Amino acid sequence: MTRSAGLSARSIADWGRVYSFLLLLLVVLVAPAASAACAEGGVHLFPRPGAVLPTNTRLLLEGVGTARALVEALPGKTIRLQTGGHEVRARVQRGWTSTLNRATVVLKLDGLLLPDRVYTLRLDDVLPRTVALLNGSATTVQPEWLSGKGPDKTAPIWLKRPAVSEGFSRRSEQGTTRYLRLTLSAREESPTYMVVTLTRKRSGAAAQHYVVPVVNGTAQLGHEPCSGAFALEDGKSYRARVEVFDAAGNLAPAVPPMDFEAPSAPPGNEEGP
Structure with a gap:
């Protein structure tokens, strides 16, 4: 009886060590997967691409996750906003920083857009092409908007x-x-x-x-x-x-x-x- 009890105790201890190892292995395997779900980054634009813009618009560019640092480094740079035969340059100004891995800058245009035109923002002027546009369409290569009839000078x-x-x-x-x-x-x-x-x-x-x-x-x-x-x-x-x-x-x-x-x-x- 004593021998059997001793074997049982050792078996329990062995199984305990195996269980602890398997639990640790599970944590190691699952943690990277959870981190991977949070690893993606990209940019948002306001107004959302495809919207109608007043000709005196400003744009907001937000960096999320891995793109946050890229966007935070943009103030002082310029980005082109183009349509056929016309170009407006947008100067990047400091905006706001979130405590949760986001940053937004303001794109202030140096002139008015022409009315009733489709304008393309050349994000590739300042960001790698690998940075994802998170609120564009699946077919969007560069974000585009339609300019409206004129400037907006009236407050909401x-x-x-x-x-x-x-x-x-x-x-x-x-x-x-x-x-x-x-x-x-x-x-x-x-x-x-x-x-x-x-x-x-x-x-x-x-x-x-x-x-x-x-x-x-x-x-x-x-x-x-x-x-x-x-x-x-x-x-x-x-x-x-x-x-x-x-x-x-x-x-x-x-x-x-x-x-x-x-x-x-x-x-x-x-x-x-």
Whole structure:
């Protein structure tokens, strides 16, 4: 009986070591896969390629993930915006930096676009061709827009001021996705974007200052597992001060700050409220 018990104890110990090794091996194998899901990068453009631009537009260029450093290095450089027989140069100016692996710069044109023309932005002037355009069409080689009838000199007029709508939160193997949706409505023909200053209430944490596009009357504040515009902590209270601009840089009337609580992420892959 004593001998059998001794063999059983050694067997259990051996299996314990094997299990520990297999668990470590699983972590080693899975970790690179999770990291790979976060390794992709590229750029976004505002207004989205294909949109109609006022002839006095400005453009925003955002670098995500591996493209963030490339975009952060662009201020002071110029990019050509071309159509048949006409070219406008855009000078890159500093914009905003997110704490979550994103950076946005402003492309300020040195002249007006001609009306009713298709313009191409020569991103290859300043970025490698291998950098992906994340919000272009699958067939887009260089981003293009259609210029409108003329300049936009009128600021957006509020029909519905920005308001907190709903939150969304989800956990995955890569991390947490957490967003808060703001809704708004304005009388404005040009695409619009929102500059947000986000602060934690009753906290000494530094303010976050970044920019998000307004799409179909909605702006999203938050982050994905690997990057995002704003870091939101589970269930914490925040105050958002927002400024809304159209593509020509006209500023909408000021609005009061908005208070909200970041949505909490439930366990597993379930969606938050």
